[in-house]
Amino acid sequence: MPAPPLRIEHLTVRRGDTLALSEVSAVVQPAAVTALVGHNGAGKSTLLDVLAGVRTPTSGGVAGLAGASVAYVPQRSAVPDDLPVTVGDTLAMGAWRRVGAWRRLRRSDRDLVAGTASLLGLTPLLAAPLSSVSGGQRQRALVGQGLVSRADVLLVDEPTAGVDADTRTTVLRALALEAQRGAVVVHATHEPAAVEHADHVLALVAGRVAG
Numbered sequence: 001m002p003a004p005p006l007r008i009e010h011l012t013v014r015r016g017d018t019l020a021l022s023e024v025s026a027v028v029q030p031a032a033v034t035a036l037v038g039h040n041g042a043g044k045s046t047l048l049d050v051l052a053g054v055r056t057p058t059s060g061g062v063a064g065l066a067g068a069s070v071a072y073v074p075q076r077s078a079v080p081d082d083l084p085v086t087v088g089d090t091l092a093m094g095a096w097r098r099v100g101a102w103r104r105l106r107r108s109d110r111d112l113v114a115g116t117a118s119l120l121g122l123t124p125l126l127a128a129p130l131s132s133v134s135g136g137q138r139q140r141a142l143v144g145q146g147l148v149s150r151a152d153v154l155l156v157d158e159p160t161a162g163v164d165a166d167t168r169t170t171v172l173r174a175l176a177l178e179a180q181r182g183a184v185v186v187h188a189t190h191e192p193a194a195v196e197h198a199d200h201v202l203a204l205v206a207g208r209v210a211g
């Protein structure tokens with residue numbers, strides 16, 4: 001069953017002296033991919049933070065998150081380079097919400113990790129330390145963790161930034177499959193190709209909804 005839509009209502013977030021988001025209202029549909037676009041500093045990451053529940057709004061809020069599971073894939077630059085885990089561990093962590101941290105995965109979750117690795121072209125890298133793989137491969141591993149979460153809401157910050165065309169296609173296809181499963185999928189992007197593949201576009205200009 002699709003997740004409920006997210007209703008963003010008069011969302012305002014102050015960061016220091018800046019209004020990072022100002023009176024943002026929008027509905028984000030489930031079973032669809034929404035591209036969140038806007039120039040640097042427009043408020044995309046701030047909005048993803050609020051949707052992920054890691055940043056408290058100054059005023060306003062988001063309806064539809066109560067009881068929903070949320071997976072948040074940050075920009076790869078936000079993940080330490082020397083994290084002592086393998087690519088396979090990175091994917092497996094997506095299942096921790098279901099099995100508990102560092103617990104042995106159930107058969108169904110091991111199958112999901114294997115299937116996700118295959119979808120993202122990561123199967124040959126499962127045993128490789130995350131710190132030893134390329135930026136684009138690390139990006140795919142982080143997206144893979146989000147997919148393994150099987151969350152109601154999948155939030156991804158710039159999943160196709162700085163990756164080659166094949167990786168971009170692979171990642172966008174994976175996001176589309178998550179949406180087909182019924183999830184709310186939101187990804188921040190600067191890439192025209194990623195916007196073209198999205199079902200909906202939410203554009204921010206200086207912390208406000210464009211238009």
Ligand SMILES: Nc1ncnc2c1ncn2[C@@H]1O[C@H](COP(=O)(O)OP(=O)(O)OP(=O)(O)O)[C@@H](O)[C@H]1O
Pocket residue numbers: 015016017018019020038039040041042043044045046047
């Ligand atoms: N740590 C911070 N302290 C104070 N203000 C911040 C901080 N981080 C971001 N901001 C401000 O909040 C606003 C929104 O930033 P945000 O990172 O959400 O934008 P963005 O659209 O994700 O940008 P980018 O495309 O560069 O990632 C900007 O005006 C920015 O200057």
